[in-house]
Amino acid sequence: MRYAGIKRGLLVGLSLGWALSVAAVPLSAEDSDPARWGWMQGSPPPPEKRISFADGSYFQFPQMRWSVAHFRQLMPTVQVARGTGPIQPLASHSCAALDALTFVPWGQSEPMTWAESMRANYTDGIAVLHRGRLIDERYFGALTAEGQHAAMSVTKSFMGLLGALLIEEGLLDAERQVVEYVPELGASAFGSATIAQLLDMTTGIRFSEDYADPNAEVWAHAAAGNPLPKPADYVGPRSYFEFLQTVQPEGEHGAAFHYRTANTDALGWVMTRATGQNVAQLLSERIWQPLGAEQDAYMTVDSWGTPFAGGGLNLSLRDLARFGELLRQNGRVGEQQVIPAAVIADLRTGGDQAQFAQAGYSQLEGWSYHQMWWITHNAHGAFMARGVHGQALYIDPTAEMVIARFGSHPVAANAANDATSLPAYQALATFLLEGGCALPEG
Amino acid sequence: MRYAGIKRGLLVGLSLGWALSVAAVPLSAEDSDPARWGWMQGSPPPPEKRISFADGSYFQFPQMRWSVAHFRQLMPTVQVARGTGPIQPLASHSCAALDALTFVPWGQSEPMTWAESMRANYTDGIAVLHRGRLIDERYFGALTAEGQHAAMSVTKSFMGLLGALLIEEGLLDAERQVVEYVPELGASAFGSATIAQLLDMTTGIRFSEDYADPNAEVWAHAAAGNPLPKPADYVGPRSYFEFLQTVQPEGEHGAAFHYRTANTDALGWVMTRATGQNVAQLLSERIWQPLGAEQDAYMTVDSWGTPFAGGGLNLSLRDLARFGELLRQNGRVGEQQVIPAAVIADLRTGGDQAQFAQAGYSQLEGWSYHQMWWITHNAHGAFMARGVHGQALYIDPTAEMVIARFGSHPVAANAANDATSLPAYQALATFLLEGGCALPEG
Structure with missing residues (x-):
C-alpha cells in the first residue's frame, strides 16, 4: 500500500517533469505539497489531477496530503455541531524566539530547528498554547485556519473521554460486560469484555491492523464501513456494527494492551445504546458545544x-487546541467545569505500563494507554492523543503547554514521525519552563 | 416520481400500523413528521428506517422530509466557510400577536392563521426579520437551529448575485458570449448566449425539467452529477461540466424566460473560469465571510x-435570514458595504415581464426573473429566491421585512405551496406596516 502509493507518486511526478534523484525515498514535504501538485484544481480538474474515493487514489501518497483536509468531499459525513453559543476566545502571544529552538531528533546527532521539524515530519498544521495563549500557529499542505483535517485515531481519545464521562455519570459501569449493553455482540469476542477493557484496549480479540496483509481484519472492517454501495458479489458485513459482530477471540481479556481500532467502534456502539445518541451527537452535546469550538467538526x-x-x-486545528486546553485545565473551559476533574485525573494517572510494554512500542518505553489516551509517564506528566500519519494532541501540564498537530506523513505508523516530533515537544516544554516565551502566569 | 413516493410512503405507513383514510392524498405534515417515522434512528437503524442515496429512497416522500436536513450524510459535500471572523448579531423582538395573524389562502374562502400555515405547507423552518430584528423563528420536521437545510433552487439566487457582482467588478461582461469564457461550451447551445441571458434564463436551450418524463434532460443532468461511481454500462456525461457540453439549442436566445437549472450550472462554470475559484469558494469569500454567517454552509x-x-x-435558517437582510439593506451588513448598492438596485428592478409571462406561471402574474431572482413587481417591491418543495427567501423592502423559509412539501413545484405562503407573507407585511409588532424605527 505504502510503496504502491510512493511508486504511483513517482510516476505521476515524473510525468509532470519533476526529476527525482532517489526512487526509493518518498517525496519530501515540499515536493509532495498538494498545492504544487494541483490536486482537484481546474474547471474541471484534468484526469491526472483528480482524486477519487471510489478508486482508492485518495489515500495514495502524495494524493493523501490533499485528502486529509477534504474528507467531506470524498464521502458522506455527519455534523458535530458547535451549537449557536459563543466562541471560547483564544488569545495570542507572539514568540518569535520559538522558530530557532533546536532539538536533536532521535537517532540523529545533528540538531534540527523547530521550524525545520515541520517539513521533516510533513506537518499540515500546528498550534501551540502556553498558559492558554496561542504562541504558535502554522498551516502547511492543504490545511487552512477555516478548514478541517482528519484526526484519524485522535478520534479514539475523544471517544475514550466520552466513555469515561458516561461512567462518571453512571450511564455506563466500567466493570459490566459489553453484552449487557449490546446483546448483538454476545457471540463476538467483545461480548465478555468489560467496558474498562474496551477503554484500555486490553480485550482479547483477533483484529490485525497490518495494512500490508490483505487478510488483515482491518480490511474487512474498512469494507464494512465503506459508504459506497457494496459490489454485487459482496458477502461480508455491511456496516461497522455488523462487522463488530464477526470479531473472534484471541487471547484473554485484560492480559495485555493491543492497539485495535475495533475496540473504539465497540465502545461507540455501547455508548450509543447507553444514551440513545450516536457518537457525533454525544460529542457535540457533551464536549463540542460547551467547549466553545469555533467551527463545527x-x-x-x-x-x-x-x-x-x-x-x-x-x-479544525484551533478547536483541537481548545480541546487540549480543556484537558490541561482539568475539564474546565473558562469558569465552567465541562468534564468533572476526577475524570481527567483518572485519565492522566494512566494504565498498566507492564501490559503496555508487551505491545512492543520500542520508542515509547514506560508509556501506558488508558481511556484511549497515550500516557507518557514522563517527569512532566505529559499525555497524548495520537493518530496515524502524524495527528497529535500533546498536553504537558508541567510546562502549561498544549500542542495540536495535524500531518500527512507518507508512513502511517507514528514511529516514522515521533523521532522529529516528540523530542521537539520536550525541548519546547523545557524552553517554556525556562521562560523562553515570557508570558504572565496564567 | 411524486406518486410513486406517496404510494411507497403509504405502504410503509400502513406496515407501521398507521391507518390512513384517503389513499390519494399525501400524508399531512404531522403524519409525515420525520421524528414520528424515526428515519435513521436506532443503532443501527432497522432496514425499514434506513434512508439511502444509492437506492433513491432519500427523495421519496416522506423520507425526503428527513433528507432535506441531512444531505451531507447522503453524499460528498464541500464547505462554504464562514471564516474565522465575528458573527453578525441577530437581535430578537418577541411578537406574540403574530401567531393569530390570519390570511385567506388563494383559492379558499376560509381564513387560516400564520401558525396553521406552517403545517399546511410543510414548513421545516421559518425566520422573520422586521427592521433587522428576529420577530419569529420556528423549526419543524428534521431541522434545528444548528442544522443546515437544502436550499434547492434558492442556490440559483446566490449564484445570480455572484454573477451580477462579478459584472460590477468587471470580471465578467454581461454582453459577452459564454464561449468567450468557456471555449468547451462553444459547440453547445450555451456558447452563443450572453452572460446576461444566462442570468435572466432567456437562453434558447433544450432542457426539460419534467420529472415525470424519463427522457427529460434533467435526468441526464442528475446522472452526470451523481457523485457515486457510474455503472459499468454508463455512456453519458460524467460531470456537470460534461453534461453542459451536450445541451442542444431550442428556440432563440433572448426571446423568452424559461426556468432551466442548466443555465445556473453554465453560469457557475463561467464564474469559475473568470475567477479561478469554484462557486463554493466564491460564495465563501464574496458573501459568506463578510455576511457574518454564524455557520458554515x-x-x-x-x-x-x-x-x-x-x-x-x-x-442554516438564520444565515438565510441574514443573507436576506443584506439584500434588504442594499448590500450592507452593519456598516460595511459587502455588495455594491447598484448591484442590488439593478436586481430589484427586475427583468422583462412580457418574457416572463410566456412561461405560464398563472399564480405569478406580472412577475419577472432577473439575475436569477424572482421579482414580484408588487406595490411593496418585494422580490424572492425560490426553490422546489417550499424553499424561499422573501424580501419586502416597504414592510422592512425578510422571511427565510425551508420546507419539505410533498409536491416539488412551488405552485403547490404558494397558495398558503405568498398571501401569508403579504398579510404579514401589511400587519407590520400597521404596527402589528411595535418596533423602534430601524
Whole structure:
C-alpha cells in the first residue's frame, strides 16, 4: 500500500517533469505539497489531477496530503455541531524566539530547528498554547485556519473521554460486560469484555491492523464501513456494527494492551445504546458545544449512518487546541467545569505500563494507554492523543503547554514521525519552563 | 416520481400500523413528521428506517422530509466557510400577536392563521426579520437551529448575485458570449448566449425539467452529477461540466424566460473560469465571510468535485435570514458595504415581464426573473429566491421585512405551496406596516 502509493507518486511526478534523484525515498514535504501538485484544481480538474474515493487514489501518497483536509468531499459525513453559543476566545502571544529552538531528533546527532521539524515530519498544521495563549500557529499542505483535517485515531481519545464521562455519570459501569449493553455482540469476542477493557484496549480479540496483509481484519472492517454501495458479489458485513459482530477471540481479556481500532467502534456502539445518541451527537452535546469550538467538526459515516468512532473525526486545528486546553485545565473551559476533574485525573494517572510494554512500542518505553489516551509517564506528566500519519494532541501540564498537530506523513505508523516530533515537544516544554516565551502566569 | 413516493410512503405507513383514510392524498405534515417515522434512528437503524442515496429512497416522500436536513450524510459535500471572523448579531423582538395573524389562502374562502400555515405547507423552518430584528423563528420536521437545510433552487439566487457582482467588478461582461469564457461550451447551445441571458434564463436551450418524463434532460443532468461511481454500462456525461457540453439549442436566445437549472450550472462554470475559484469558494469569500454567517454552509458536488451551482447549497435558517437582510439593506451588513448598492438596485428592478409571462406561471402574474431572482413587481417591491418543495427567501423592502423559509412539501413545484405562503407573507407585511409588532424605527 505504502510503496504502491510512493511508486504511483513517482510516476505521476515524473510525468509532470519533476526529476527525482532517489526512487526509493518518498517525496519530501515540499515536493509532495498538494498545492504544487494541483490536486482537484481546474474547471474541471484534468484526469491526472483528480482524486477519487471510489478508486482508492485518495489515500495514495502524495494524493493523501490533499485528502486529509477534504474528507467531506470524498464521502458522506455527519455534523458535530458547535451549537449557536459563543466562541471560547483564544488569545495570542507572539514568540518569535520559538522558530530557532533546536532539538536533536532521535537517532540523529545533528540538531534540527523547530521550524525545520515541520517539513521533516510533513506537518499540515500546528498550534501551540502556553498558559492558554496561542504562541504558535502554522498551516502547511492543504490545511487552512477555516478548514478541517482528519484526526484519524485522535478520534479514539475523544471517544475514550466520552466513555469515561458516561461512567462518571453512571450511564455506563466500567466493570459490566459489553453484552449487557449490546446483546448483538454476545457471540463476538467483545461480548465478555468489560467496558474498562474496551477503554484500555486490553480485550482479547483477533483484529490485525497490518495494512500490508490483505487478510488483515482491518480490511474487512474498512469494507464494512465503506459508504459506497457494496459490489454485487459482496458477502461480508455491511456496516461497522455488523462487522463488530464477526470479531473472534484471541487471547484473554485484560492480559495485555493491543492497539485495535475495533475496540473504539465497540465502545461507540455501547455508548450509543447507553444514551440513545450516536457518537457525533454525544460529542457535540457533551464536549463540542460547551467547549466553545469555533467551527463545527464532522465525522465520516458508514452507509447506515453510523459515525466511524475509531477514526472518523475531522476538525479544525484551533478547536483541537481548545480541546487540549480543556484537558490541561482539568475539564474546565473558562469558569465552567465541562468534564468533572476526577475524570481527567483518572485519565492522566494512566494504565498498566507492564501490559503496555508487551505491545512492543520500542520508542515509547514506560508509556501506558488508558481511556484511549497515550500516557507518557514522563517527569512532566505529559499525555497524548495520537493518530496515524502524524495527528497529535500533546498536553504537558508541567510546562502549561498544549500542542495540536495535524500531518500527512507518507508512513502511517507514528514511529516514522515521533523521532522529529516528540523530542521537539520536550525541548519546547523545557524552553517554556525556562521562560523562553515570557508570558504572565496564567 | 411524486406518486410513486406517496404510494411507497403509504405502504410503509400502513406496515407501521398507521391507518390512513384517503389513499390519494399525501400524508399531512404531522403524519409525515420525520421524528414520528424515526428515519435513521436506532443503532443501527432497522432496514425499514434506513434512508439511502444509492437506492433513491432519500427523495421519496416522506423520507425526503428527513433528507432535506441531512444531505451531507447522503453524499460528498464541500464547505462554504464562514471564516474565522465575528458573527453578525441577530437581535430578537418577541411578537406574540403574530401567531393569530390570519390570511385567506388563494383559492379558499376560509381564513387560516400564520401558525396553521406552517403545517399546511410543510414548513421545516421559518425566520422573520422586521427592521433587522428576529420577530419569529420556528423549526419543524428534521431541522434545528444548528442544522443546515437544502436550499434547492434558492442556490440559483446566490449564484445570480455572484454573477451580477462579478459584472460590477468587471470580471465578467454581461454582453459577452459564454464561449468567450468557456471555449468547451462553444459547440453547445450555451456558447452563443450572453452572460446576461444566462442570468435572466432567456437562453434558447433544450432542457426539460419534467420529472415525470424519463427522457427529460434533467435526468441526464442528475446522472452526470451523481457523485457515486457510474455503472459499468454508463455512456453519458460524467460531470456537470460534461453534461453542459451536450445541451442542444431550442428556440432563440433572448426571446423568452424559461426556468432551466442548466443555465445556473453554465453560469457557475463561467464564474469559475473568470475567477479561478469554484462557486463554493466564491460564495465563501464574496458573501459568506463578510455576511457574518454564524455557520458554515455547504454544497453538494459531482465526482470531479464541482459544486452543484443550480441547486446544491445547504445552509442554516438564520444565515438565510441574514443573507436576506443584506439584500434588504442594499448590500450592507452593519456598516460595511459587502455588495455594491447598484448591484442590488439593478436586481430589484427586475427583468422583462412580457418574457416572463410566456412561461405560464398563472399564480405569478406580472412577475419577472432577473439575475436569477424572482421579482414580484408588487406595490411593496418585494422580490424572492425560490426553490422546489417550499424553499424561499422573501424580501419586502416597504414592510422592512425578510422571511427565510425551508420546507419539505410533498409536491416539488412551488405552485403547490404558494397558495398558503405568498398571501401569508403579504398579510404579514401589511400587519407590520400597521404596527402589528411595535418596533423602534430601524
